[in-house]
Amino acid sequence: MTTATSGYMMKLQLLVIETEYCWRKALLRMVLDHKPTNLHSDYGSFDRALPHNREGNDRDIEAAVDGSTSGMAQTSDIYQRQPLLPGAPINKTKERWGSGVGSGGGGVGTSSDYYDDDDDNNNDNNKMDNDNHSRQCIQNGSGIVKIDIPVPLREEPRFPKEKWKTFLACLFMAFNFILTTTSLAMLHERVPDRAVYGPLPDIVLDNVEAQDWALSVSEVLIVVSSNAAMIFIIFHKHRFIIMRRIFILMGLLYMMRSITFYVTVMPMSSKTYFCSPKLNHTTPLIIAKRVIQLISGFGLAINGKHTYCGDFIFSGHTTILVLCYLIIKEYSPKRCKPIHWLAGITAFVGVVMVLISHGHYTIDVIIAYWVTTRLWFIYHTMANNPILKLHGPNNFLARLWWFPLFKYFEKNVGGVVPRQYEWPLPWPRKFLAKHPNRDS
Template identity: 75%
Template sequence: MKLQLLVIETDYCWRKALLRMVLDPKVTSLHSDYGSFDRPLGAGEGHERDVEAAVDGSSNGMAQSSDVYQRQPLLPGAPTKGKDKWSGVASGSDYYVDDEDEKIDSLRRHPGIPNGSGNGVVKLDIPAPLREEPRFPKEKWKTFLAFLFMVVNFILTTASLAMVHERVPDRNTYGPLPDVVLDNVAAQDWALNVSEVLIMIMSNSAMVFIIFHKHRFIVVRRIFLLMGLLYMMRSITMYVTVLPVASKTYFCSPKANNTSPLLVTKRVLQLISGFGLSINGKHTYCGDYIYSGHTVVLVLSYLIIKEYSPKRFQPIHWLAGIAVLTGVIMVLVAHGHYTVDVLIAYYVTTRLWYIYHTLANNSHLKQYEPNNFLARLWWFPIFKYFEKNVGGTVPRQYDWPLPWPRRFLAKHPNRDS
């Protein structure tokens, strides 16, 4: 009998202590801030009454306590609808547990699960974002269009020369124009061959650097566009103003005194077969002076090597510069062009190169903006179409362009300059 009383008394004290923790006086003491509902109780009196009522199973005390919570929904610990675990003693729940606490406790109890650890820290593996498009896309079809653009303008230039040849002033009547260099240097026919040999060396060297460049399609596309623009402007300038022949010894084919489409086509095919050079005997037509095509090719080859080759290739840059200067001098020594032709060719080629690459390397300049005066260039829409997907300055990176031998295709870091 004493043992049974002891057990009952122990159970009564344990339940009373547990409910005392739940119905904390610190919480119920805040009830006075929201107003009273019955007569004021002494310190701890209301709390003791609720506890005893809950232990005895009395509905009075619980009703008063629930009434307080129902009238004061903002009190901490008040029962709410939904996911709250606390719904009163009658629900059979001993205490309130937050959802987040349950998640952290479960991670602590099971530290071996993925993204879980024994100290309750949750780690989320977020993969790196993938680009939907490469920053420097090849866009081979655009490169092909740029190539067609260059070919069309090269044909236009040769057609202009084929027609200009018939308008060249008679050499026996009109001598060469006064020129500060040509008047003081005797004409040397061999010098033109030297200049054209240097043109072939420089153009092939520039082609090698383009082939081994990692972003070769972007580079070659730019070269095709620039050459197409230079040929287009040259076809106009040589046609609108025809100068007398600068050399007294250079061979010029006889005039046909007509410019029929068939004659122009034959001359165009002859000039294209010799790539516009006189060293192979195909260039026998005169009048292509303003501006110098030899100077354009030499200067453009140097700019390609200087811009798209490694910076540490300084000796090659110096050799290329010397070769270009020598080739231009040889053109003047051979009286192949007037000095003004060479100066205009240098100016037009370098300005076009610098403007184009300034636009290409600055994303803000690719847009039509009020303060972007470069957007008013007539060829800006062409530039914007071909360069809109290039995401910045093309880096100096190189790789093996062919699928063989395989040892050159082994994975290795990109070789930067």
């Protein structure tokens, strides 16, 4: 091999060695000197060298190229950024996330390219102050990052008392109760004479002999069921909402009943029930006296005040018994299963007693059960579903004639009324409440 050829080969080898060295050096620089676009990356990266220590960084790269990793281990750390944390304020020493490493020795505690502009930090702080829901990163000397996350805003269901609405609902029920008694007071003169017209054919009444005492038993059961339902309502935490609903439902039932038994007069179903004699004429004063007499006895025969006849379709006794059962079933604790069964049995026995006494026809009882339960289910379905409180092309329940009344009384109720109970009177809670200056 000639001298020229050997010199050419030596230069080629040097070129290959230097090219490989530069390539490895460039590759390591790409890894160690990450791009600024990685500032907002969700992944970790190697910490880049500081700007004023470029020579030291070059030495580290050269040492890495030569296979020595001691210098690189001293000057580079693995740095994992939090992807969900906004830009955090940095202190004057520009420590990176409170690492606690000093500024000497090529550590990461010196100035950083991420936060090299105080104006940018001020702008970031102003943005964070303006945003009430932003997270704040607070640095401390122990290297712990504290993140204050605001409490999430949740819109809880509202159950306002609205006592004045409850009072209006009570007036609505009272008005329709007076309307029912007025209708009965006028209807009494139109009842067919029992001496001429006997009872209508009925599958139950024709096969069961009338027992006058059974009506009194039915009304006693009505009193017991009503008081039990009243106790559960009083001890319920949202008693005013429940009372509004009961008043509205009873008012609607009274209104419908005053219409149904007035438009069609049926012969007496009982041959022994006492009815006051007819006057064959009525005046406003006579009607007023009859209304007062009926109201004073709460519409019950055991009080001796219900002596006016003709209110058959539909049965008021069945309506009250079924309604009391529905109240106890819906608004009493779920664990009170025996009470629910007892209320259901009481309602059933009371209805049977009405039929045994011949106080109502069987059709009266069936219609009363159907109307009371359908009205209860429809009302509570609409009350428990906010979408059904709004008018819409697919909400056919909004076409009910009493829907505006329902919407007015239920628009502020935020959902299904929870089964919560409390003592209704303030004085025991006041004495048992913990005094602010008492520790036990």
